[in-house]
Amino acid sequence: MAASELYSKHARVWLPDAEEVWKSAELVRDYSPGDPTLSLQLEDGTKVEHKIDPKTKELLPLRNPNILVGENDLTALSYLHEPAVLHNLKVRFIDSKLIYTYCGIVLVAINPYESLPIYEADIIHAYSGQNMGDMDPHIFAVAEEAYKQMARKERNQSIIVSGESGAGKTVSAKYAMRYFATVSCSSGEANVEERVLASNPIMEALGNAKTTRNDNSSRFGKYIEIGFDKKHSIIGANMRTYLLEKSRVVFQAQNERNYHIFYQLCASSHLPEFKAFKLGCAEDFHCTNQGQSPVIDGVDDAKEMCNTRKAFSLLGEIGDSDQMEIYQILSAILHLSNVEVKEQSADRCSISPDNVHLVVFCELLGVPCEEMAHWLCHKKLKTTTETYVKPVSKTNALNGRDALAKHIYARLFSWVVNSINAALKSAGKQRSFIGVLDIYGFETFDINSFEQFCINYANEKLQQQFNMHVFKLEQEEYMKEEIPWTLIDFYDNQPCIDLIEARLGVLDLLDEECKMPKGSDDTWAQKLYNTLLRQNAHFDKPRLSNRAFIIHHFADKVEYQCVGFLEKNKDTVNEEQINVVTSWHGISLLLWSQSKIHMPGPFPLPKSPKFRQSLHLLMDTLNATTPHYVRCIKPNDHKAPFTLDPVRAVQQLRACGILETIRISAAGFPSRWTYQEFFNRYRVLMKQKDALPDRKQTCKNLLEKLIQDEEKYQFGKNKIFFRAGQVAYLEKLRSDKLRLACVRIQKTIRCWLARKKYLRMRESAVTIQKHVRGHQARRYVKFLRQTSAAVIIQRNVRMWAQRRRYQRQRSAAVAIQSLWRTYTARKKYQKVCFILRNKSTVVLQKWARGWLARRRYRRALAAVVLLQSCVRRMRARKELKKLKVEARSVEHFKKLNVGMENKILQLQHKINEQRMSAVTKTLAADRDKQCSEIEQLRKLEQEARTKAARLPSLLEQLTFLQHELEVTRKEKDDLEEQSNIYREQTQKVSRSGLENNVLKSNIDELNKHILEQDQQLTDIKTNNENTKQLETDLAEERSRYQSLLSEHLHLEERHKDLKEEMDFSPVRSFMCFSLLLISSRVKELEQDKQALMEQLDKKEEAQQEKAKRQELENENKKLKQDLNMLRKSLTSEHGDAAPPAPGSQPYNILLDQLSSSNEELEMRKEEVLLLRSHMVRANSTLTFVKRLQYGELWLAYEGLKETNRILECQMREQGHVHSEKLKKLSEEVSRLKNEKEQQQKLFAQNLLLPEDARIEASLKLEITRLTKENLVSPPAELLEDGERQDKAIRKLKKQLKFYQKKVEDYEGNHEEPSMMNAPVRTVHITRKEKEYQGMLKYKQGEEQRLLKNLVTDLKPRGVAVSFTPGLPAYIIFMCLRYADNVNNDQRVSDLLNSTISSIKGVIKRKGNDFEVVSFWLANTCRLMHCLKQYSGDEVYAKHNTAKQNEQCLSNFELSEYQQVFGDLSIQIYRQLIKCMEDILQPIIVASMLEHNAEQGVLGAKPTGMRKKSSLSEEGVATVEVLLQRLSLFHSTMGQHGMDPELIKQVVRQQFYIICAVTLNNLLLRKDMCSWGKGLQIRFNVWQLNEWLVERELTDCGAKDTLEPLLQAAQLLQIRKSTEADAQAICSICSALTAEQIVKLLTLYTPVNEFEERVDINFITTIKSLLKDRVESSTLMMDTKKIFSVTLQFSPSCVALETIQIPASLNLGFLSRI
Secondary structure (H helix, E strand, C coil): CCHHHHCCCCCEEEEEECCCEEEEEEECCCCCCCCCEEEEEECCCCEEEEECCCCCCCCCCECCCHHHCCCCEHHHCCCCCHHHHHHHHHHHHHHCCCCEEEECCEEEEECCCCCCCCCCHHHHHHHCCCCCCCCCCCHHHHHHHHHHHHHHHCCCEEEEEEECCCCCHHHHHHHHHHHHHHHCCCCCCCCHHHHHHHHHHHHHHHHEECCCCCCCEECCEEEEEEEECCCCCEEEEEEEEECCCHHHHCCCCCCCCCEHHHHHHHHCCCCHHHHHHCCCCHHHCCCCCCCCCCCCCCCCHHHHHHHHHHHHHHHCCCCHHHHHHHHHHHHHHHHHHCCCCEEEECCEEECCCCCHHHHHHHHHHCCCHHHHHHHHHEEEEECCCCEEEEECCHHHHHHHHHHHHHHHHHHHHHHHHHHHHHHCCCCCCCCEEEEEEEEECCCCCCCECHHHHHHHHHHHHHHHHHHHHHHHHHHHHHHHHCCCCCCCCCCCCHHHHHHHHCCCCHHHHHHHHHHCCCCCHHHHHHHHHHHHCCCCCCEECCCCCCCEEEEECCCCEEEEECCCHHHHHHCCCCHHHHHHHHHCCCCCHHHHCCCCCCCCCCCCCCHHHHHHHHHHHHHHHHHCCEEEEEEEECCCCCCCCCCCCHHHHHHHHHHCCHHHHHHHHHHCCCEEEEHHHHHHHHHHHCCHHHCCCCHHHHHHHHHHHHCCCHHHEEECCCEEEECCCHHHHHHHHHHHHHHHHHHHHHHHHHHHHHHHHHHHHHHHHHHHHHHHHHHHHHHHHHHHHHHHHHHHHHHHHHHHHHHHHHHHHHHHHHHHHHHHHHHHHHHHHHHHHHHHHHHHHHHHHHHHHHHHHHHHHHHHHHHHHHHHHHHHHHHHHHHHHHHHHHHCCHHHHHHHHCCHHHHHHHHHHHHHHHHHHHHHHHHHHHHHHHHHHHHHHHHHHHHHHHHHHHHHHHHHHHHHHHHHHHHHHHHHHHHHHHHHHHHHHHHHHHHHHHHHHHHHHHHHHHHHHHHHHHHHHHHHHHHHHHHHHHHHHHHHHHHHHHHHHHHHHHHHHHHHHHHHHCCCCCCHHHHHHHHHHHHHHHHHHHHHHHHHHHHHHHHHHHHHHHHHHHHHHHHHHHHHHHHHHHHHHHHCCCCCCCCCCCCCHHHHHHHHHHHHHHHHHHHHHHHHHHHHHHHHHHHHHHHHHHHHHHCHHHHHHHHHHHHHHHHHHHHHHHHHHHHHHHHHHHHHHHHHHHHHHHHHHHHHHHCCCCHHHHHHHHHHHHHHHHHHHHCCCCCHHHHHHHHHHHHHHHHHHHHHHHHHHHHHHHHHHHHHHHHHCCCCCCCCCCCCCCCCCCCEECCCCCHHHHHHHHHHCCCHHHHHHHCCCCHHHHHHHHHHHHHHHCCCHHHHHHHHHHHHHHHHHHHHHCCCCHHHHHHHHHHHHHHHHHHHHCCCCHHHHCCCCHHHHHCCCCCCCCHHHHHHHHHHHHHHHHHHHHHHHHHHHHHHHHHHHHCCCCCHHHCCCCCCCCCCCCCCCCCCCCHHHHHHHHHHHHHHHHHCCCCHHHHHHHHHHHHHHHHHHHHHHHHCCHHHCCHHHHHHHHHHHHHHHHHHHHCCCHHHCHHHHCHHHHHHHHHHHCCCCCHHHHHHHHHHCCCCCHHHHHHHHHHCCCCCCCCCCCCHHHHHHHHHHHCCCCCCCCCCCCCCCCCCCCCCCCCCCCCHHHCCCCHHHCCCCCEEC
């Protein structure tokens, strides 16, 4: 393709940038060859002109299509260059939160600086057994690939983890080792995996430290070889270390720390065992306070110290005493760093022997203080003849002190490593190993010294090995596909390695200078300049320095400072100081006890040859293995989570060789497709006629048309190889074709829609016109009709109006006349009545006024007289008082007497005059009165005459008044009636008010009752919730019980295996120990089993309570309904708040309801009484009839009843005696328990015996104890009591049968006379067939023969097809019935125990055969159901026929064996699930996820070098294959006669496994999270649901188990852009956890350019909506989860007496009874 085609308008390119390294830009116009610039537009809209280099004419790198961004493998990118790699890593790391990415054979791991939930055990199991390209990139995938290749190819493997400090190398290596420890099991006696993992915290404490870049930086390199045996189980490990940074012991830079172990010691100095070390805080010691950062955020050093000590203890090789010695040496180093040196002169110094820290140092190491103080300040010089002791300066003394500290720590570190290797040493023969190399990455700092030089030298060697391996793999791939091989030019760093290690190289000159007596760094630098500057292009000299040199490494050029190179290479220690330490037998013997120390002499052994030798050894080891590479990247220097610094990332990508890998891949054919994958993806670019049956030829024809340049691709045997950029071109063609197809489809659809709209509008217009014209015609006709009708109507209306007007006038005239005449007559009548009424009124008024006047006069007169009398009485009293006073005096009497006579005379005269005047007055008054009376009489006479004339009219008026009086009286009566009615109504109202108050009180009571009911309902709801919780707890406990049961049975099997393999060898001690462990575990399991049984009883009681609560709920619902009806009736007319008024409709309805309810209650009471009376009468009549009918028979029956009562009393007494005996037996059992404890004590005492005697005694005790526990035999007394009870029961039964026989004989005698009178007829006699009792007779001792033919050697397929389902179970039960019938307990126990053992043996041998396991699960359940069905319990007997109830077991109660067979059924069920899971596991992912019947537009995207594993076209796994397998399982279980409920539970478990495995793989596969894959999953789930419908299994709960998978598919297909979409997702995905939803959204990957990626803000919105959801935080579904199984009772309808034994079973020794 020409550049003009690629660099066209809107093409996207990468533009170099100083800050972001690369920026995305878009071409504004097309590029033509020869243009000096590229016109670009950045993403922010800025337009830029980029100048093209006229010499190289290199254009800017092109961007990959969006569909290829975020790929799992960088080699899947079409354009392979630095910006593409950086952008892909950035998108995966920041947007998708994915830290792992493949780059060919390399795994790129970016440190997230955040803990992620991707390392749990379920993730490990998900990656176990998977191919590397099938799952998302992960360190577990690399570890699985190494483990798989080791197992398959029998070749040693190695995982090389590299990166700079803080990139996460140590964590990656740790997780790789954890993976190996999880997927493999140790074959030794102890858990080797735990010991291998326990070495990590020890090495981190001693070899890791805080740096400015990393809080837990490994300051040494290590190579761990994990050994495996022939079963690929870990048996041991070995560790090699490189380049320990000893200088950190005595010096730390700012914000850095020393090794963690020092700070852990200081944090634990308060512990009693550390008091003798005299430690304090870390700030108190010079070697731990230089960095001024003694604390790491989030790290508790004291807690880490506990973890370190636990790890030491777990290793076992380093005992407590050795640990204390290690801590003692470390404490001595701390005190040594605080030893002060005093300067006496320029070349002389001294240390006080009384120095506190020196004294403590010497005490801890056990050396003399004076000698140590002396040799710290002096050194010994040796010549050929003499030896001199020379003092040293203070600086040299401090350097010697630090050298001693570094040397002691290095020796301690080496000793710990050797001890760890001894602890991890494999006991058996090592078959292969996997090595994990954790070493520094390429380092370049501002000041680089000897350590950086050695590190970069090692990385040069590793990079060379990496390049050669990549080149080799490329070559192998090309040769395998038989394509032309062209030499790829790749960077070879052999010249740089030669510069370092060749003769007269840097290391050679360094060693030579170290041997010189006066060698120095300056002279060594001059030798380097003189020897290498002009001879080697990789060596250079800085311009401004004569004490440094530059080496051009593969990653970058590095400037090294020569200062300190010689000193560090010599690694010298004062010989006399070492002599002082080693000459005394103190703690220091720990350091040199295993290896001889090299004493430094005049020419000490340099350090570089040692490192070079160990590096060569490492390279030889790596070259002998198959390497796997992990490159760790540090995203930023600020330790910010999920933040990528492009500059730092590019530096590390260049340094770790990722870009070199990309360059090598880009130089060849990086994109590789199989022919089928290419056809599926790009079939849209070809026509239908071009698709040939031969896929290879089809692809060739297509590529020849699409790509003209044949050098851009090559055809291999199985793959097509493309040059870089070709896949992007093909994707562009594909997207253009799809876009054109979309445009064509849109054009066609829009045309069809427009034409459809036009035709619809035209049809509508014609229809509208038709209807409008018809409407107008009808309107015109209607108008004509209305016009003619209007004329007729007007004529008739006018006539009617005139006639009506005339009639109105005539009627008005007549009415006026009648009214006027009536008015005149009424006026006349009223005038006459007024005259008559007026006269009588005046008379009445006159008399009334006269009477009133007289009454007023009399009242006034009486009042005046009264007033006068009162006044006169008062005056008289006053005068009387005066007279009394005067009468008392003499003068008064004199005055009285004076003139008394005259006065008397005057008074008599006055009296006489008064009498005369009174008489005259009375006479005159009588005369006047008589005259007036005469006048009045005359007037009255005259008035009487006038009244006599008026009498007729008065009589008429009187009759009229009487009539009016009657009318008023009637009105009065009506008023009184109305008043009475009103009074009654008021009384009713008052009564209704009272009743209303009563009703209100009742309503209040009802409301209270309702509130109480609501409270009860809430309590019931809470109880229901509690019951639901209890049910869930019950299910959990049941599952836990079943898992414990399986574990218990597994331990029993293991115990049996141990017993079978036991022999008299030295291994018996280990057997004894394992037996002890098994016995303790069995005890625990039995206790758990008992506790679970108690919990099951409690749960059953809770279920009964739940049923009672359900009844209460129903009653409450009825009350609520009544109350709602009552409320509706109360509030229908007057609203919600007002009570009903008396007389209103609600009030009447309420009264009617109350009355009707009372009447109904009374009726019910009467009915109950009537029923009782009828029952009494019926009983009496029945008894009377019976007495009449039976007569004496009734008396016999009464006697029989009395006999039965006596027998029942006797049986009760015997039961009481039996209970007392049971108490005694329980006491005996407790006594036996005590004896058992004593025996255990004896057993503990036996452990003190010699080894042989102890082993024999312990084995005997253990075997006897286990046999007693497994086969519990009752004591002899209990057996005797049981026999006596059985004899008594049999005796009573015989008596009862005797009395029943008497009754039958009596009935027969009464019926004989009637039968004797009947005529005798001839009867044909036929031979009866034998009636079998449903038992099989066998001889004692034939149990093993029976079970061998029936269980061990039986082939399920023949039995299932030919015979009755469950036939072996029926045969065993019929034999059991015979043993019960003969009352032989030994036979019963032998038969059942042998059956259990035989079934367990078959399951153990053929546990992987689904048909065998299913067959014996069905038969074991059937045998358990038979034991229940024929036990005689009422719960099970109600399901039986009469014949089956007769065949119940009569002598033995086998409920314990029912539980045993139930446990055995659970064990077989779990084995069935495991077997089924092993069969389904390989095809679930392939059928549910990977297989896609119609690729079409949804073809798979390009992949990288990590190709997915795919089956051939013939053996591909589809959903049909999965359904066929499920159908086979279902039909097999049905043929074996398994219970339908149990089959449903198995199907539910099957569907859960399918859902869990599919969803887990979906969560770990980014390439599967697309819209098309969601559609495919939904279709597959629909097919599974249809399978359930076809087999009528929709109610088994299997559909609900698929809900998480279905919701995940819906999540992949739903819109993911707005907040409403987020809320819809949260509501739809209720079965998924928040972690799973976020993970799926993060992994969502468009397959086509028409799809959109999920925005980060949308994922943030989802997280905020899901933050309050309470659920499990686990990401993966538990694939090992097994639902608790419930074995429901299923009675058998098969009659035992009809079962016949086939001859093919070879059971001729059994005979039917």
